[in-house]
Amino acid sequence: MTATTPAASVRxxxxxxxxxxxxxxxxxxxxxxxxxxxxxxxxTSFSALLAVALGSGAxxxxxxxxxxxxxxxxxxxxxxxxxxxRVQPGDALSLGIFMSIISVVIMTIATNWQAGxxxxxxxxxxAVIYTMWLKRSTPQNIVIGxxxxxxxxxxxxxxxxxxxxxxxxxxxxxTFVWTPPHFWALSLVANKDYKNAGVPMMPVVKGAANTRFQxxxxxxxLLVVTAFPVFFGTxxxxxxxxAAIGGVVFLALAIRVFASxxxxxxxxxxxxxxxxxxxxxxxxxxxxxxxxxxVEHAFGLHFTSPALTIWxxx
Amino acid sequence: MPPVDPEYSxxxxxxxxxxxxxxxxxxxxxxxxxxxxxxxITVVRLQEGVARQAWxxxxxxxxxxxxxxxxxxxxAPPEPSTESGDE
Numbered sequence: 001m002t003a004t005t006p007a008a009s010v011r012x013x014x015x016x017x018x019x020x021x022x023x024x025x026x027x028x029x030x031x032x033x034x035x036x037x038x039x040x041x042x043x044t045s046f047s048a049l050l051a052v053a054l055g056s057g058a059x060x061x062x063x064x065x066x067x068x069x070x071x072x073x074x075x076x077x078x079x080x081x082x083x084x085x086r087v088q089p090g091d092a093l094s095l096g097i098f099m100s101i102i103s104v105v106i107m108t109i110a111t112n113w114q115a116g117x118x119x120x121x122x123x124x125x126x127a128v129i130y131t132m133w134l135k136r137s138t139p140q141n142i143v144i145g146x147x148x149x150x151x152x153x154x155x156x157x158x159x160x161x162x163x164x165x166x167x168x169x170x171x172x173x174x175t176f177v178w179t180p181p182h183f184w185a186l187s188l189v190a191n192k193d194y195k196n197a198g199v200p201m202m203p204v205v206k207g208a209a210n211t212r213f214q215x216x217x218x219x220x221x222l223l224v225v226t227a228f229p230v231f232f233g234t235x236x237x238x239x240x241x242x243a244a245i246g247g248v249v250f251l252a253l254a255i256r257v258f259a260s261x262x263x264x265x266x267x268x269x270x271x272x273x274x275x276x277x278x279x280x281x282x283x284x285x286x287x288x289x290x291x292x293x294x295v296e297h298a299f300g301l302h303f304t305s306p307a308l309t310i311w312x313x314x
Numbered sequence: 315m316p317p318v319d320p321e322y323s324x325x326x327x328x329x330x331x332x333x334x335x336x337x338x339x340x341x342x343x344x345x346x347x348x349x350x351x352x353x354x355i356t357v358v359r360l361q362e363g364v365a366r367q368a369w370x371x372x373x374x375x376x377x378x379x380x381x382x383x384x385x386x387x388x389x390a391p392p393e394p395s396t397e398s399g400d401e
Contacts, residue, residue, distance in 0.1 A: 007333030010340050043358045047351065102348070110355045 008091075012081040016064050016092050017057030017099075024286065025056040025152045031290035032156030032171055035234050036299040040111075040160050047110035048159040052152055054117045054145075056104035059148070061096035062127035065089055074193040096127070100161040106220035118158055122151035136198075139205040146179030147172075153290070174289060177225045180218045181254060182282040183213050188263030188275045215278070219254035223247045226289065235276025236302040239292040244287045253278040 029052040033045060040048070064071070064082055072083035081087040100123050108116030130145030138144075153171035158164050187194055187201045188208055194201040203211040226243040229235035235243065253274075261267050262275035296302040326334070 007327075007330040008337070009333055012336060041358050041362070043354050047355055050351070106351070106355075109352070109359070189392075 002222070003098045008081070008087045011037065012086045013095065016095060017088065018060035018063075019057075021060060021149070022053050022056045024115060024283070025149065026053045027287060027294075028171070028175060029152035029156040031293040031297075032153030032168060033160060034153075034156075035153075035171070035293050036157040036160035036168070038160050044110045044159075047106055048115065048156065051103045051107035051116075051119060052155060053112065054099050054106065055123050056152075058096045058099035058103055059123045059126040061092050061099065063121075063131045065092040065096060066127075066131050070197045070199060073197040074190065076190060088210050100127075112162045114164070115155050115159040116164050118151060118155050118164070122148050122155065126153070137200065139202045141200070142183045142202075143180050146176050146183075149179060150175035155247050167229070167232045167234050169218055169294075170225075170232055170234065171290075172223045173228060174222070177218060177270065178223045178286055179284065181215045181222065181250075182279065182286075184215050185257060185262075185275045185279040185282065188212070188257070189272055189279075191263045203263045208261075208267075211263060212258045212260070216258045223251065230294070233304060236296045236304040237265050238296050238301060238303070239289070242288050242292040246288055249281065250278075250285055253281055294311045 025032050026049055030049055033040065033048060062081060067077075068080075068082040068089060071077035071080050077083065082089060082092055100120070103123070104116050104120045107119045126145070126148035130141065130148055134141040150172045153175070154164050154168045157168035157171070184202055188203050188211060191201075191203045191208060195204050202214065206214075226247055230240050257278050260271040260274045262271040264271070293305070306313050
């Protein structure tokens with residue numbers, strides 16, 4: 001470290017934890033927590049969500065530590081604390097490992113070992129299976145790796161009941177199927193960056209046209225998957241309306257991306273904008289879906305129609 | 315004087331010392347918050363356990379009847395009833 005190295009601020013350590021991903025993860029975990037058929041004490045609910053936040057941050061920090069070489073090459077990520085030299089790599093790794101342990105301990109003492117174990121597994125899945133293995137080796141990296149980001153509602157559910165029933169996995173399926181169209185919309189735009197960094201993202205390996213087709217295919221699958229909570233009775237009328245209207249908009253945007261030249265070598269500014277608008281809407285859609293579940297279950301607005309519920313628990 | 319390891323003889327700038335002080339302060343706050351959190355979780359979970367134990371021993375010794383299929387100590391404790399169970 002030389003005297004010209006800027007001093008690490010608290011903000012840099014927060015950035016290591018990927019705060020925006022953390023917010024979405026806590027939000028979906030909260031949905032699982034309130035949708036589960038029992039009530040938790042305020043203190044234990046808060047602790048469970050805090051543990052999920054810390055676990056997400058821990059996984060983010062380990063990811064930043066391992067990916068510093070890639071991040072340095074890519075325009076979008078070159079200003080992150082590690083590639084910019086504001087935080088030492090060893091500090092990021094110790095922060096990640098230490099916070100992983102703390103988060104699992106908090107989850108386990110506040111709720112139960114089932115939730116603690118699933119939290120530990122999802123940190124491992126993101127930091128090791130996705131970051132260290134899949135990301136650099138297969139174009140299916142974010143498809144499989146998306147599971148890491150999809151676990152939180154199941155963790156939230158398990159925190160309440162100590163079990164992981166089919167209803168909870170229906171919430172898992174939403175984020176899991178949502179991740180490919182969400183992420184590939186962004187990687188179409190950052191196509192060149194990923195190529196330069198040698199990351200085998202789908203547009204790099206299979207080409208932009210193939211990726212645009214897969215975005216459309218996963219979007220259709222997403223429309224099916226978002227209906228599961230309705231059949232299981234987890235999602236009420238508000239959720240159903242949000243899923244249906246948002247799903248149509250999502251599909252319209254995906255069709256626009258499919259018809260565009262986003263990710264091609266001769267991509268124009270409007271193609272770029274088309275892909276970015278799908279990326280932006282995908283975030284809003286996921287937040288609205290899980291927000292609807294929270295509104296229904298935490299604020300007593302869960303109206304449902306027997307005609308919609310075809311399966312009500314084993 | 316023994317030779318000083320260069321790693322430990324860095325001259326920090328005023329700005330770096332200030333940034334380090336701030337980081338340490340935030341760490342101290344986090345540690346205090348963590349202690350408070352573990353304490354609060356412990357109190358809440360102990361209360362749950364104590365309530366559960368009281369309920370278990372009550373159902374075992376008082377002769378209260380639980381609903382069929384429910385073991386002693388399972389299920390929520392009954393609401394305080396206006397009718398006395400001794401009658």
